[in-house]
Every structure is written in C-alpha cells, then in structure tokens.
Amino acid sequence: MTDETQVTDAEGDVVSAHDAGTRTAVAMPVARFDDPHMREAARNPRQAEQIIAVLMLIGIAGIAGFGAAYWQNAAPWIIAVTLGVGLFFLGFGMTAWGKYLMPQGPFVEERHPLASSDDERQAMAAALVERTGVVVKRRRLLGGLLGGGLGIFGIVAMFPLLRSMGPLPGDALDRTDWKKGTYLVDSNGRRVRSDEMEVGGIMTVYPAGLENTDAGQAIDQTVLIRVQDTAFTTVKGRETWAPLGYVAYSKVCTHLGCPVGLYERELELLVCPCHQSMFNVRDGAVPQFGPAPRPLPQLPLYIDANGYLRSQSGYDQAVGPGFWERTNQGNGTA
Ligand code: FES
DSSP: OOOOOEEEEETOOOOEEHHHHHHHSSOOOOOTTTTTTOGGGSSSSHHHHHHHHHHHHHHHHHHHHHHHOOOOOOOOHHHHHOOOOOOOHHHHHHHHHHHHSSSSSSSOOOOOOOOOOHHHHHHHHHHHHHHSSOOOOHHHHHHHHHHHHHHHHHHHHHHHHHHOOOSOOOOOGGOSOOTTTEEEOOTTTTTTTSSOTTTOOOEEEEEETTTSSHHHIIIIOOEEEEEOOOOSSSEEEETTSHHHGEEEEBBBTTTTBBBOOEETTTTTTEEOOOOOOEEEGTTTTEEESOOOOOOOOOOOOEEEETSBEEEESOOOOOOOOGEEEEEEEEEOOO
16 A cells, blocks of 8 residues: 655646656645745636637737748738737737746745855865965965956046047037128138029028038038018017028028028928928028927028128027027027
8 A cells, every 4th residue: 555645736636746756857845826926817727828828829820920921922011910919929928927827936045155164175275285286375465466457457448438538528519600790601602792692592601711611511501591682580589680581590400410401482491301300481490390309590690881691690509409409499699
C-alpha cells in the first residue's frame, strides 16, 4: 500500500505528489487559489485560458492576414489593419497571460551572506601563496592611483562636451543687422527707390553692404511688398511703418526658418513653400494657415528725401523660429 499525498495543481486538478514531482524538473510548492499573489481571474484558470486563447488566435489570424495582404500587394490600409490587429491581440493575450495566470509579486528569496568568512579568506590567501609563491597584499597606493586616473579621465571626458558648445550667444540671436537709417538694397547691392515697384510687386532686400554675407542671406533677408500706393497701417501702433504702401517682413519663416518668398497677390498672402504657412501682409503677417506659430516680424520703413527706402530701426523682435517662439507679438526694440 502506498502512502501518497494528494495535491492540487495550478489548474485545479487533483494529482498525486509523485505526479506533481514528475511534471516539473524542480519540485515547487503548489500555488493555492487563495494565495494573495494570485489574481481573482486565476481562480478560474480554465476560463481565463480559453479567453486568452481566443485573443491569441485572433492575433495569429491577423498576422497571417498581414502576410497574405503583403504578399498580394494589397492596399496599404489592409496591410496596416491586419498587422495592427495581429500585434494588438497577440500582445493583449500575452499581457493577460502574465497578469491573470501568473502569480503576482513581489517575491522575496533569502540569500546567504555574500562576504567570505575570515577563515575562508585566510585559506584563499594561503592557497595563492602556495601555488604562486607570491604574497598577495593590498596595494593602497596603486588602488588610489587607479581611482584618481579614472576620476580625472571622467572629468576630462566632459571637456569636449563643454568646449564644443562654443561661446554663449548672448543677444546675438535677438538682433539683425537692420538699424536706423539702413538702406534697403537688392541682391546686387542696388538701393531700392520708392517709385520703382508696382502695386503687387515683391522683392527680397538686404541691409546695404550685407547682401552677399552669410548673415545677410540668413537672418537679415527681408521681403519688400508694395501692397497699395498709399500709406496704410498693418497693426495698431505701426502707423508710419508702411509708407506709400510698402511693407517689409522678415523672410525667415517663424515655423522652421524656410525663406518665405511666394506672394499670392490677389489674396495678399505671403506663402512659405515648406509647409504652406500663409501670412496676411495687410494685417501684420499674422498666420492665416499652416504651422507657423507667430507673425513674421515687420521692418519699419521710411522714404528719405532722395526717394530711397530705408529702415526706421531694426526689427522690433527676433526673427525666425526656435527659442524665439516666446510671444505672438514682439514689443522690444532691436
Ligand atoms: S518652415 Fe515655413 S511653414 Fe514650415
């Protein structure tokens, strides 16, 4: 007669301790369903397993459908949907498996102390001396030097990071080369007169003398547009900025910095070719469409006694995108 203890496996089946032992390579304590580590759903593991199996079958069908759709060069949306369904349901099934059919932690395993005893250390030292003929000692000096070497290496390794960042920009990014009285010139350096553009005309202009410089081409570039043949006001407070209907705006898009060089004359819109931001030139280049977050800065103009167009001052705010996207309207003085 055998005296065999009966236990219950994780699925609720009654098995002998012998059977339980042969099913697993290492004898593990059998999980109890009232164990606080087990979730409620685990108390009905067969039902949970069936639901998870259905989820995974749907996932497998999705992946198979994705393969077939890809093979047949089906429409992109079919490929996307089948792949999405496959990944979603397979992932859902795996997650549910771990969540509802596995014990939940935390688990704690006691460990023996890691440090060797004095006897073990002495035995180890004696064995080394015996086998090598060399007495192993602590080398505090060398250890200290090694630590110092690693420390100084860590500090020096940061130098390229700090040094390669270059000097601080200061307020250089806030300002352009436009100043009070600067002549507007075209790309050939020719001064622009107030009587040479028709209504609806557009021209790229630069500060005199800087038309061929990097700064001139990058941050100073400005579009000059003749909206009408009489002075007008784009924004309250800018009553004198558009003499004889000329307005000037920064050509650097406030979205990502592309040159805003297209002009839709009928709609009086400046258009950025990169992402189609549109700026209304009559009302201060406020964006009408697209991702640009703020208006193009306006350059205040005047016409001197000889009929040349000149700037009253620099831009009243920084041009372009980036950190400049701080406000919708600038109010400083550049
Ligand atoms: S850079 Fe002008 S809209 Fe994007």
